[in-house]
Amino acid sequence: MTATRLGADRYSTTIDAPAGVATSVHELQTSDGAKVTGVLRVPRGATTVVTIMHPRQEVTHHPLVPYLLTMGYGVWTQGTRSPNNDLNLLHEQAIIDFAAGLVFLRDQGFDVYSLGHSGGGTLAAFYCQQASMPPHSRLTTTPAGRPVVLADTAMPLPDGCIFLAPHPGQGALLQRLIDPSVTDESDPLSVDPDLDPFNPANGFRPAPESSSYDDEFITRYRAAQEERVRRLDATARAYVSDAQQANRAFKSGGDATDRRRALAPRVLTVFRTDADLRNVDLSLDPNNRPYGSLFGRRPDLTNYGLVGFARLSTAEAWLSTWSALSTNATFLDCAPGVTVPTLLLEFTGDQASYPIDIAAMRAALGASDLSVRSVPGTHFGGPITKGAPTGTSLAAATIESWLRDHC
Known part of the structure; x- marks a missing residue:
């Protein structure tokens, strides 16, 4: 029962870490005064460290860690200032956190290679884009106008980047997943039947039979997804504007009422975000993926869940993070700024990044030393079929070969 519950066994480790690895925990202070934590594991004699970081997930026990240690590489796993927390994740702050880890590892004398899995890939691409710019050309604010100190942040580039199953970015991914049939943002059950992806009249078939959506519905559906994001953007910008006006009023008049209004949290509740048509219609952007989404085998149910x-x-x-229309952190936009040696590694059964995405990423990446590979596996490194090798083990072999050629 436990193994089938949502999120259980998402990552599976198939080997043990080798003996003789020195492990240490480090608290780092970022250039803007935040604190972040990382775990450094170093086999005897290792001079190269592979970093693993994700903007919103704890990666200390990522399944590639023991593989990399067995290869003889050190591993640095680090969180941002808001791990496992979507509530206030700002990507512009997350790359400042990323920089703190790179500075620390450089100060220790290591060669450093960045490994970004899933959303960690876009984070690394965003970091490289900003790090490769002259400091005065870097972003100065978040999309909401909050100042960020990228110009005053030491941002060393890694010696190379590994992008494993990178999706197009949190915002770009969400726009594929968001359910446009929601008619009332305060009601999780509100639905426009003409846009309902799980309405049989639109082409849906009960799981596990693959659905079949026609071109007209797909075009209308994707346009409506963008429109829903646009509406949520308008709400978010109105919230930001109200808070900024209240803060200005407090600074000029000192009225505590204005300060309370500025501080009051303005939180968006976004229902139904597991509705990518490709998860139930396997003929769309085909690969070897199984039926279902990142969140479960029944998107028609998980779409309504917490x-x-x-x-x-x-x-x-x-x-900053979730709007495809406002975020600065979209893989294709950032990819031209990735000029260090790069491995782009695809899982052939990915449920979030498709062959069409990998082709676009390949074309956009700025690295002249670019290797593109694929191995069988699902997005989190599971096997394509029961009893087959895990995607994690196959990815590890490809990564080892690439690192040996570049270290």
Whole structure:
């Protein structure tokens, strides 16, 4: 029963870490005064460290860690200032956190390679884009207008980047997943039947039979997804504007009422964000993926559940992370700024990044030393079929070969 519950066994480790690895925990202070924590594991004699970081997930026990240690590489796993928390995740702050880890590892004398899995790939691409710019050309604010100190942040580039099953970015991914049939943002059960992806009249078939949506519905559906994001953007910007006006009023007049209004949380609740048509219609952007989404085998059910991307978000976090229309952290936009040697590694059964995405990423990446590979596996490194090798083990072999050629 436990193994079938939502989120159980998402990552599975198939080997043990080798003996003789020195493990230490480090608290780092970022350039803007925040604190972040990382775990450094170093086999005897290792001079190269692979970093694993994700903007919103705890990666200390990522399944590739023991593989990399067995290869003889050190591993640095680090969180942002808001791990496992979508509520206030600002990508502009997350890359400042990323920088603190790179500075620490450089100060220790290591060669450093970045490994970004899933959303960690876009985080790394965003970091490289900003790090490769002259400091005065870097972003100065978040999409909501909050100042960020990228110009005053030491941002060393890694020696190379590994992008494992990178999706197009949190916002771009959410726009694929968001259910446009929601008619009332305060009612999780509100639905426009003409846009309902799970309405048989629109082409849905009960699981596990693959659905079949026609081109007209797909075009209308995706346009409506963008429109829902646009409406949520408008709400978020109105929240931000009200808070900023209240803060200005407090600074000029000193009225505590204005300060309370500025401080009051303005949180977006975003229902139904597990509705990518490709998860139930396997003919769309085909690969070897199984039926179902990142959150379960029944998107027609999990779409209505608590677990999902961007379920609760401040207005600032929505604009920085979850809005495809406002975020600065979209893989294709950031990819030209990735000029260090790069491995782009695809899982052939990915449920979040498709062959069409990998082709676009390949074309956009700025690295002249670019290797593109694929191995069988699902998005989190599971096997394509029962009893087959895990995607994690196959990815590890490819990564080892690439690192040996570049270290």
